[in-house]
Amino acid sequence: MNNQTDQILTQQPISTPPVKKPTSSTAVVLIIIGSIIGVMIIIGILSVMVTASLGGAKDKAKDVKIKSDVHQLRAMAETYYSDNKDSYTGWKPDQGILSDLANQKSTLQFVAKDQKIALFAKLTTDNNYYCSDEIHSIVVSEVTLDKGCPLPVIN
Numbered sequence: 191m192n193n194q195t196d197q198i199l200t201q202q203p204i205s206t207p208p209v210k211k212p213t214s215s216t217a218v219v220l221i222i223i224g225s226i227i228g229v230m231i232i233i234g235i236l237s238v239m240v241t242a243s244l245g246g247a248k249d250k251a252k253d254v255k256i257k258s259d260v261h262q263l264r265a266m267a268e269t270y271y272s273d274n275k276d277s278y279t280g281w282k283p284d285q286g287i288l289s290d291l292a293n294q295k296s297t298l299q300f301v302a303k304d305q306k307i308a309l310f311a312k313l314t315t316d317n318n319y320y321c322s323d324e325i326h327s328i329v330v331s332e333v334t335l336d337k338g339c340p341l342p343v344i345n
């Protein structure tokens with residue numbers, strides 16, 4: 191090497207970079223990360239609450255489907271009644287609708303004879319049944335096939 195290079199090397203002291211002390215920007219980053227985690231926790235809690243509330247809506251939707259299926263069966267029975275000399279005797283429920291009821295975790299009980307019909311389907315939201323007969327449809331707590339659907343109580 192030459193003398194100039196040796197002089198430059200000897201003239202510049204070798205120094206180590208200074209150690210950085212934590213600054214306020216580090217605190218800001220920690221606050222932001224904490225805020226993000228807090229928001230994620232709140233979103234998680236809200237999603238659990240929404241999921242729980244939708245569970246009840248799903249059961250109510252099943253009950254609406256069950257009632258609709260019973261109305262369809264009653265309409266089919268009325269058609270059968272008209273086509274068979276004003277008699278329900280021999281009427282059988284449609285197998286497709288019965289399988290729909292089974293998919294909703296419901297069962298159908300019915301009586302169809304002469305000029306009387308009563309259909310009872312188990313609802314999912316409580317221990318009640320949906321009853322439909324030749325007069326009306328109503329939610330009842332017990333099956334009364336021999337009597338049909340009870341008349342609604344008017345207060």
